[in-house]
Amino acid sequence: MRLHxxxxxxxxxxxxxxxxxxxxxxxxxxxxxxxxxxxLSNDDGVYVTYSxxxxxxxxxxxxxxxxxxxxxxxxxxxxxxxxIDKSNSNNVLIELEEDLLGLDxxxxxxxxxxxxxxxxxxxxNTLGEKLINATQALAVSESLNYSPGVRVENNCQNCGxxxxxxxxxxxxxxxxxxxxxxxxxxxxxxxxxxQIPTQIIDKVEIVRSGGSALFGSNAIAGTxxxxxxxxxxxxxxxxxxxxxxxxxxxxxxLNFNGSIVSDxxxxxxxxxxxxxxxxxxxxxxxxxxxxxxxxxxxxxxxxYYKPTERSRLTxxxxxxxxxxxxxxxLELAPHLTDISEELTxxxxxxxxxxxxxNEANTNNFSIYxxxxxxxxxxxxxxxxxxxxxxxSLTALNAYGVTKDLAMxxxxxFTKQFNRDVLTTGIEYNIGSTEDNIIGYNxxxxxxxxxTGVYAQYEWKPNSKFSALVGSRFDYINxxxxxxxxxxxRRVDMSQATLNPRVTLAYELMDDLKFxxxxxxxxxxxxxxxxxxxxxSVGGEPQFVILSNDLEAEFSNAFTGSFNYTKEFNTMQTNxxxxxxxxxxxxxxxxxxxxxxxxxxxxxxxxxxxxxxRVYGANFEFGxxxxxxxxxxxxxxxxxxxxxxxxxxxxSDGSNPGERDILISEFVRNPNYYGYLNTxxxxxxxxxxxxxxxxxxxxxxxxxxxxRGFLRLNESSAFFDLNINAETHFDVSDDFxxxxxxxVKNMFNSFxxxxxxxxxxxxxxxxGPALPRTFFVGLTIGKLH
Amino acid sequence: MLRVFxxxxxxxxxxxxxxxxxxxxxxxxQLEIKLSKKPKKVMVYFYADWCVYCKKMDQSVFNKxxxxxxxxxxxxxxxxxxxxxxxxxxxxxxxxxxxxxxKRNPFHDxxxxxxxxxxxxxxxxxxxxxxxxxxxxxRYNRYISPKEMVSILKH
Numbered sequence: 037m038r039l040h041x042x043x044x045x046x047x048x049x050x051x052x053x054x055x056x057x058x059x060x061x062x063x064x065x066x067x068x069x070x071x072x073x074x075x076l077s078n079d080d081g082v083y084v085t086y087s088x089x090x091x092x093x094x095x096x097x098x099x100x101x102x103x104x105x106x107x108x109x110x111x112x113x114x115x116x117x118x119x120i121d122k123s124n125s126n127n128v129l130i131e132l133e134e135d136l137l138g139l140d141x142x143x144x145x146x147x148x149x150x151x152x153x154x155x156x157x158x159x160x161n162t163l164g165e166k167l168i169n170a171t172q173a174l175a176v177s178e179s180l181n182y183s184p185g186v187r188v189e190n191n192c193q194n195c196g197x198x199x200x201x202x203x204x205x206x207x208x209x210x211x212x213x214x215x216x217x218x219x220x221x222x223x224x225x226x227x228x229x230x231q232i233p234t235q236i237i238d239k240v241e242i243v244r245s246g247g248s249a250l251f252g253s254n255a256i257a258g259t260x261x262x263x264x265x266x267x268x269x270x271x272x273x274x275x276x277x278x279x280x281x282x283x284x285x286x287x288x289x290l291n292f293n294g295s296i297v298s299d300x301x302x303x304x305x306x307x308x309x310x311x312x313x314x315x316x317x318x319x320x321x322x323x324x325x326x327x328x329x330x331x332x333x334x335x336x337x338x339x340y341y342k343p344t345e346r347s348r349l350t351x352x353x354x355x356x357x358x359x360x361x362x363x364x365x366l367e368l369a370p371h372l373t374d375i376s377e378e379l380t381x382x383x384x385x386x387x388x389x390x391x392x393x394n395e396a397n398t399n400n401f402s403i404y405x406x407x408x409x410x411x412x413x414x415x416x417x418x419x420x421x422x423x424x425x426x427x428s429l430t431a432l433n434a435y436g437v438t439k440d441l442a443m444x445x446x447x448x449f450t451k452q453f454n455r456d457v458l459t460t461g462i463e464y465n466i467g468s469t470e471d472n473i474i475g476y477n478x479x480x481x482x483x484x485x486x487t488g489v490y491a492q493y494e495w496k497p498n499s500k501f502s503a504l505v506g507s508r509f510d511y512i513n514x515x516x517x518x519x520x521x522x523x524x525r526r527v528d529m530s531q532a533t534l535n536p537r538v539t540l541a542y543e544l545m546d547d548l549k550f551x552x553x554x555x556x557x558x559x560x561x562x563x564x565x566x567x568x569x570x571x572s573v574g575g576e577p578q579f580v581i582l583s584n585d586l587e588a589e590f591s592n593a594f595t596g597s598f599n600y601t602k603e604f605n606t607m608q609t610n611x612x613x614x615x616x617x618x619x620x621x622x623x624x625x626x627x628x629x630x631x632x633x634x635x636x637x638x639x640x641x642x643x644x645x646x647x648x649r650v651y652g653a654n655f656e657f658g659x660x661x662x663x664x665x666x667x668x669x670x671x672x673x674x675x676x677x678x679x680x681x682x683x684x685x686x687s688d689g690s691n692p693g694e695r696d697i698l699i700s701e702f703v704r705n706p707n708y709y710g711y712l713n714t715x716x717x718x719x720x721x722x723x724x725x726x727x728x729x730x731x732x733x734x735x736x737x738x739x740x741x742x743r744g745f746l747r748l749n750e751s752s753a754f755f756d757l758n759i760n761a762e763t764h765f766d767v768s769d770d771f772x773x774x775x776x777x778x779v780k781n782m783f784n785s786f787x788x789x790x791x792x793x794x795x796x797x798x799x800x801x802x803g804p805a806l807p808r809t810f811f812v813g814l815t816i817g818k819l820h
Numbered sequence: 821m822l823r824v825f826x827x828x829x830x831x832x833x834x835x836x837x838x839x840x841x842x843x844x845x846x847x848x849x850q851l852e853i854k855l856s857k858k859p860k861k862v863m864v865y866f867y868a869d870w871c872v873y874c875k876k877m878d879q880s881v882f883n884k885x886x887x888x889x890x891x892x893x894x895x896x897x898x899x900x901x902x903x904x905x906x907x908x909x910x911x912x913x914x915x916x917x918x919x920x921x922x923k924r925n926p927f928h929d930x931x932x933x934x935x936x937x938x939x940x941x942x943x944x945x946x947x948x949x950x951x952x953x954x955x956x957x958x959r960y961n962r963y964i965s966p967k968e969m970v971s972i973l974k975h
Contacts (some may be wrong), residue, residue: 064913069911069912070852070856070955071852071855071856073954086859086953088856089852089856089912091912268872268875268876269875269876269879270880273954297876299880299881299964299965299967300965300966301963359919411922534935603923605921605922606921606924607924608924711869762917
């Protein structure tokens, strides 16, 4: 039918004009161009034809002058007009030239680009899924070591409490964010990092130093931002892991996750669950654990819905149930043992966020709210080696209950100008913690309300220079009541502070960038993190309490860095050297005041310490010759020193052998530490990675008397090397299988001088978290 | 609605069980032969192995009966790995991958030419619609939902 119409038209055309039969060829660089569309036009008409496979064309056209247009892939006509007459009618030559950019007239709709890491005014270190896999990290905390300036330390034999140090400053100077929101509460930061399963993590972004006003006022050392996966494909997977700690103590994990995403990508959901069951491990055969028993079940979901093209609603919810037990004779009830730390934690957390843009995509609004509630049953105590009626009574009274509520709500507005970006927002945080152990007459009852208002402007006057200038105003109100035995403290304070933040970046050369920054931070006096944890020393619990007139702590942080990033063909190289200098004014410092309580318990006070400074350099060097190989090495050289010697143990003078213990540098803080990360992926089926961390010598205090007297020991250096080999099978498009096996801490570089027995100092732990551990893992599912 | 019904009816009657039918993906060489015999509209789809949204296109768009039916009836469909290593002969000219050994994700000249934009890196998935005269009518450097794909192809 269509052919018929075409023939009719053709016939009509012939009938109406004085056409001549014209032949010719279309060519480029003397080679014929096939299937090019040739369009010749003048005032009288338009004539169109194709060239055949040899570049030849035939046309019925009157003689005259025509403008020429050729539509061929990547070409245009060399000349704009042509004259056709009798002399060339048998051989019209149309020569073409290359036209690589001529295709841009078509309207294009493109996906929004992510911010290029290289361009960002602040240095962001990213830990991706690949590294998390390579280190076989079961929890986020295990993989954080593989970023310069970051060190995760294990703080307790009895409960396995870990904390992250950034640039040598302890956990309370950094902020942990989940999807850029501060939902980690005071309590959650004690164990929370161990409780987030790695399989839901897309990447972890680490920003050292508080160069951005968007983060909390305490985040002077930096932020750890855990970004969870956003599903695209419909996938499912089920995985299992078995580790043998020291070759015999099992650590088992079973996990699953699945994602469903609609065809138009307007809605989707991810579900995940993990169960971990780790037996306790005893390093030295004294019957007391060095690695605690752990049973954890987590279930969660995250889903999103896009009501319109430019808006998105995200909801997430997670429930978490964890049981930890450390000490001795784990089969008995805690109060019948010498030492027990037993924690049963039930946490439910969830959040809602709604994001929307204007039509031009230049204004972005975000409203969010997240809540976390934890209910914890704790037991910190035991007989402590004694067997008297009093000991039994004390042990029986060590059961406690903690209720912790954290809420973060906020609004953020981002406006994109031509080159510049304005970000402004308001955030309101509530933290309410009640930790009650009636037997010890111990109570922490604390309400913290904090409001932060921030504005930040990213100014890019030209392509080489950019500045991030911002400030945040914080108003914090702490209402706390703290009691241990007969000691009572009350904090009721409100404080407003203004904390400016500046970062400048300048591109010295194409591949070399300088960045410099300043941030001011402060921390209000409040119980945080380790203050909620009770360790055991000399068979008695050791408490932490805020001192009477604890004042806010201020800090000033300066950083400067050079970053060189270059691609030589397929080889990627990256070199970073970064100096940091942080001054702390009246830092919160733990001072042991000896056995103050009638039952002999040691009390540590949080006091405003001597002024201190922490300074040093981070470096990172990475080279990846091709997709098959990756080598990365990084590390930190630093000093941390008090302006005047800091008191760690305050003697009351009653015991002639004991005197005040003073120190000039931070304890538990090595001057040298680093990591290496190598990966070999010869093909799609196999990959092998070798990763390792180095921890230099550091000073670790050990309590040597039941009065709390300290000895300062210097630890040895550790080199913790891991190897993981993985193989991947594509059984079908819908079913794949990944098998892996390896060894963690291959050289068994591990602490060898644990304190022993019921009187041990449970805080005397340092170095790698696990001894040599063999593992195998299997994942099945529709993985991609 | 009637049109959709008609279309579904046609694809069931004409093609038999359309759901099991796969798209007849052509190479550029095959396309050249087909075009020389009978000009038709062309859809060129560029993907890469690492591109998640490309996988989503395979799993959720190109398996839809309606999309398959329209492509079968009115189009020549070309699927091309943007990182293809070898030379392609098309239109009397050879196209190569000049970025091999130079870039991590070496893009072939064909996707750069058809789906590229000046001063912007090539973004995948990329779908290019060309008319019977092999003139580009639409270019999409993003994921296209099945609904949108149908309306693009029908347009």
